[in-house]
Amino acid sequence: MTALLQVSDLSVSFHTSRGSARAVNGVSFDIDAGETLAILGESGSGKSVTAQAIMGLLPRHSSSVDTGTVVFKGEDVLQMPRKQARQLAGRDIGMVFQDPLSSLNPVYTVGAQISEAARRRFGAGKAQAHQLAVDMLHRVGIPHPKQRVKDYPHQFSGGMRQRVMIAIALANNPELLIADEPTTALDVTVQAQIFDLLAELQAETNMAMILITHDLGVAAGVADRAVVMYNGKTVETGTIRELYDDSAHPYTAGLLMSIPNEHDPSQTLVPIPGTPPDIWDARTGCAFAPRCRFAQDICTTDQPALVPTADGSRTHHAACHFAKELQYT
Missing domain, CATH: 3.40.50.300 (P-loop containing nucleotide triphosphate hydrolases)
Incomplete structure (x- = not known):
């Protein structure tokens, strides 16, 4: 094989x-x-x-x-x-980088950064991409994903930011x-x-x-x-x-x-x-x-x-x- x-x-x-x-x-x-x-x-x-x-x-x-x-x-x-x-x-092929604080864009919400993958790769609409971001946050174990999808990277702890990075990397099911x-x-x-x-x-x-x-x-x-x-x-x-x-x-x-x-x-x-x-x-x-x-x-x-x-x-x-x-x- x-x-x-x-x-x-x-x-x-x-x-x-x-x-x-x-x-x-x-x-x-x-x-x-x-x-x-x-x-x-x-x-x-x-x-x-x-x-x-x-x-x-x-x-x-x-x-x-x-x-x-x-x-x-x-x-x-x-x-x-x-x-x-x-x-x-x-x-x-997805990648999780070493430092999530420097890898995440501080001026965009985590939801926007996760949904960008779906919009660029699959042509998903805004509502569909937003729902994907919520689903991915839930999938990686972030509590209250519907609320937290609107938050910015600095509002997350180090461990939670790393989970966001994993969510971005896995958004396209690599x-x-x-x-x-x-x-x-x-x-x-x-x-x-x-x-x-x-x-x-x-x-x-x-x-x-x-x-x-x-x-x-x-x-x-x-x-x-x-x-x-x-x-x-x-x-x-x-x-x-x-x-x-x-x-x-x-x-x-x-x-x-x-x-x-x-x-x-x-x-x-x-x-x-x-x-x-x-x-x-x-x-x-x-x-x-x-x-x-x-x-x-x-x-x-x-x-x-x-x-x-x-x-x-x-x-x-x-x-x-x-x-x-x-x-x-």
């Missing part, structure tokens, strides 16, 4: 006064209908740029897709005319939803409510979801599979259980060791030393080598390929010279 979305060898560069820098380098993954795929990594790893490429939101004057394809339902999004790609992104850090700055209780809502809506429609996050704890409770990115490249892929129980890349293991253990609150957190490399740093070898306590000479000279891991799984791969020999957790 053909995957709903297939991303193959995607590379993206940004062009600035300092020169060109590769922000995403040869990333590949796919996702099926009804599945949740997490893209994990620290800030600057290329997660959001990958999502923007899928959505056709990269700034054309300062960026370029150097290689790769993004095939959605058999069509390469990157080869589509800009108008067709924008229609696809609004109709079949087959794929990309959620870019959808619960950043929300407390853990509201985070849980947002992800419960997404899971419920996903079950209703068999929608696929790509979750972009740096929070491995969140991904563990939501995703089926994960792609771990570092310095614009994929360093490990596999099912959630494979990555959490048998990490084959020291970066993934480091991310896991730096988050609290709910089963053992006394466990000491172990941060990853150093900082991610500058994207202008044309380093040879493994980009993670300067921060890796397992690094050997080969790691500084030869770039590792994404290869099967020691557990022999067909889904579990890591870009580490020792992926077939070592497990880090």
